[in-house]
Amino acid sequence: MASKKTTTIPIIKGIEDNSRVKEIGSIYRRLGTSDWRINIKLDPGQRKKNFSLSQLGLMPRRRLLNATATGDTGRAGYEKELEICDATEWAHCLIGDCPIKNIREQEDYEQRCFSFEYDGITFFLPQIELARVLFFHYSYMSRLAMMPNGLNEEFDIQSGEEPDITEIHILPTSSLPLNPRGNPAQRRVLAWILLDDEVRRSFSSIAQYQLTEGQDLNGHRHWRFRFDPPPLQNVKVSVRGQYLPESEVMFVYEVDSVENLTTRSSKRIEFFDPKLAEQQAGNAMSNQDSGVPTDELQINDDELASSDAGEYELQVPPVILSFSEPAHTTRKPYDGRKRASAGKGSEEKFGTDEAHTEVSTDEPTIRGEIPAGVFDGVDDQSDDSHLYLDRFEAFILMVDLLEAQGCEVLAGEIRKLPVLQGHSKYCLPDGNPRCVVYRVLKYEHQIYALVEVDTTDKEKRLSTLLIRQPNDIYDWNSKVEELCQLLVKKSLCWPTKKLDRDFPEGYKRIPHQRTSDHNKLILDSASVEQWAKRVLGAFF
Secondary structure, eight states: OOOEEOSSOOEETTSOTTEEEEEEEEEEEETTOOOOEEEEEEESOOSOOEEEGGGGGGOOTTOEESOOSTTOOOOOSEEEEEEOSOGGGSEEEEGGGOSOHHHHTSTTTTSEEEEEEETTEEEEEEHHHHHHHHTOSSHHHHHHHTSTTHHHHHEEEEEOSSTTEEEEEEOTTOOOOHHHHHOHHHHHHHHHHHHOHHHHHHHHHHHHHHHHHOEEETTEEEEOOOOOOOOOTTOEEEEEEEEETTTTEEEEEEEEEEEEEOOOSOSEEEEEETTOOHHHHHHHHHTTTSOOOSSOOEEOTTSOBBTTSOEEEEEEEEEEEEESSOOEEEEEETTSSOOSSOOTTOSOOOOTTOOOOEEBOSOOBTTOOBOEEEEEEEEEOOOOGGGGGGGGHHHHHHHHHHHHTTOEEEEEEEEEOOOOTTOOTTBOTTSOBOEEEEEEEEETTEEEEEEEEOOTTSSSOOOEEEEEOOSSSOOHHHHHHHHHHHHHHTTSOOOHHHHHHHOTTOEEEEOOOOOOSSOTTOOOHHHHHHHHHHHHHHOO
């Protein structure tokens, strides 16, 4: 199960090149429908004045849309960094309360803001901008945010079979897109929203305010966005906006990053997904980067997405999120058993002629006619490599035995394989990163590097690589990074020609011991000892 990735930021059909978001107004929908739209004024002025709420992820204030200059991120404004003490204590006000003249005289002056002070500066932060970076990452979350009890209708939370494990069961009726199901960054954010009581309460406040404060008028329901923020204590935020140093006031256009988020939930979270069958997960992952359209994609805001036309993962300027103690999420078949075939919707259905150049960022329906586009708008920069060390438990035990035999460990670390466009082996079938661990060892006055790759998902594991250091001074960090790049490009094969060229003093491949077909992570003590003996015997 996978979505096709685009390599460039899509353009939005129906608006001019180099249009800039000037104002963001109220939200509305036609009575009897659930399709929320939002009033957005562009500069230069043009006929199109409203967009689907799902577009909000692309449209913070002053963002440049349909940019024609190569490499233009579209972001604008003065940059500031701040640390939040407690966002629940912020004052609630209107944009019109901001003392900056051109801001308070805009047509969206009645939209709601947060006001707070930091380092002698008074900040005015539009409430919808904070919700955009915390919650509105793709159309599915935008819809759920507007639905009372929406999270309960899509997910079932249960205690895991082991302590400090929580199970999130994606219900069979859930319309969660393919990308977040397999994307560890999106899964981590979703788990944060579902399991942290204060964050979930904040998310749910959106629908509650919509119910109590929205007004029905002329066949539509209108609402000025409002929500209660989570505390966000000790969170570091980077913002852009209009700053007046003489009055020490700043109006925030856009939040670039939210770092040091805390998670008040289990640190190990298992997603049980009815659309995932273990046998087919690997096949889909191997194809996830193939067939990227050569035509430039357009977002058609006036068309619905089809439930039968496939899904594109749209590259957009992301918001940086990071967690101080990130949770480790995994994705499993719904009932925990291997299934012979996946259910309906488990395979992507793209047209064979690739004639479509338009996508819709709304949720797919049977009434839609063009493919769905899901924003990949989260850049999770949490320091989480340590979460994957348990996959190298046997390797670490083996190195401990080498130390007992006179080896000295000089350096080493665990790192993720790099994400390379057009390749897929950088991740495991459940979407988590595939990692490499290495140790630099000294034995009998000679230095070696021992490199191990996580290939437990493959029928045959990749051998452990032992490399003799060619010079007295050597940069193993950059060399291992280079090896990681080549591993992804060569679909998890050691780059023999490169190794022959770079290490004339020699290298050796050391095969693994046999493991159980049911769990390739487990090695008994005797097998670990034999592995260590083979490494000792390979030193030269």
